[in-house]
Amino acid sequence: MKNYQDLNGMELDTIREIGSIGTGNAATALSDMLGCEVRIDMPEVRIMGYNEAIDWIGGPEVITAGVLVHMSGELNGIMLSVQQLEFVNLILERMMERTVSNYEELNELDHSALVEVGNIMISTFINALSSLADITTKLTVPAFAVDMQGAILAVPMAEFGGQSDYIMTIGANFICHEKVVPCRLLLSPDIRSLNFLLKKLGVLDE
Numbered sequence: 001m002k003n004y005q006d007l008n009g010m011e012l013d014t015i016r017e018i019g020s021i022g023t024g025n026a027a028t029a030l031s032d033m034l035g036c037e038v039r040i041d042m043p044e045v046r047i048m049g050y051n052e053a054i055d056w057i058g059g060p061e062v063i064t065a066g067v068l069v070h071m072s073g074e075l076n077g078i079m080l081s082v083q084q085l086e087f088v089n090l091i092l093e094r095m096m097e098r099t100v101s102n103y104e105e106l107n108e109l110d111h112s113a114l115v116e117v118g119n120i121m122i123s124t125f126i127n128a129l130s131s132l133a134d135i136t137t138k139l140t141v142p143a144f145a146v147d148m149q150g151a152i153l154a155v156p157m158a159e160f161g162g163q164s165d166y167i168m169t170i171g172a173n174f175i176c177h178e179k180v181v182p183c184r185l186l187l188s189p190d191i192r193s194l195n196f197l198l199k200k201l202g203v204l205d206e
Helices: 009-034 050-057 085-095 108-133 149-160 191-200
Strands: 038-040 044-049 063-073 077-083 137-139 143-148 166-176 179-189
Touching: 009 038, 009 044, 009 085, 009 108, 009 166, 009 179, 044 050, 050 149, 050 166, 050 179, 063 108, 063 149, 077 085, 077 108, 077 149, 085 108, 085 166, 085 179, 108 137, 108 143, 108 179, 108 191, 143 149, 149 179, 179 191
Parallel strands: none
Antiparallel strands: 038 166, 044 166, 063 077, 063 137, 063 143, 077 179, 166 179
């Protein structure tokens, strides 16, 4: 059974392809929600250690918003949408006709909008992955938090740190009306699910 750091070139290429397809579908869903064409540059999919992933997002003490969904069924694990302030303001500007200068200014309606967007992006991503691999995946009701990034990443570390110190990161830029905002997604299937997924996709080198 392979851990994240054991993946070979072909398996990593497949993971990157999944990331590209899933992020493209998420951008399409976002276009429908925001009422503007959301283009996306080439996603960068990497396998990182937890500490590296925290630094990649911006550092452990940086405040951010996160939408977290648990996966179950044939794919078990979690997926997290990290919503940096530029992303938050794109959503609020299009959906609420307002922006904020920091996370403390977010109100309950803002939270609801951000949860809705994060949930649809994650659901669309996972649905694309599940369709590609011909598997069934169930998703929980999303959880939302505004906290330091180190605290938000502590959730997958606590749940899956005993299996692996690594996580899959998907980074891209969304472009809407010439505004460029970062998209940061983290996907962490458990080790059994990772191997099952690669086997279903026909690339597991056992």
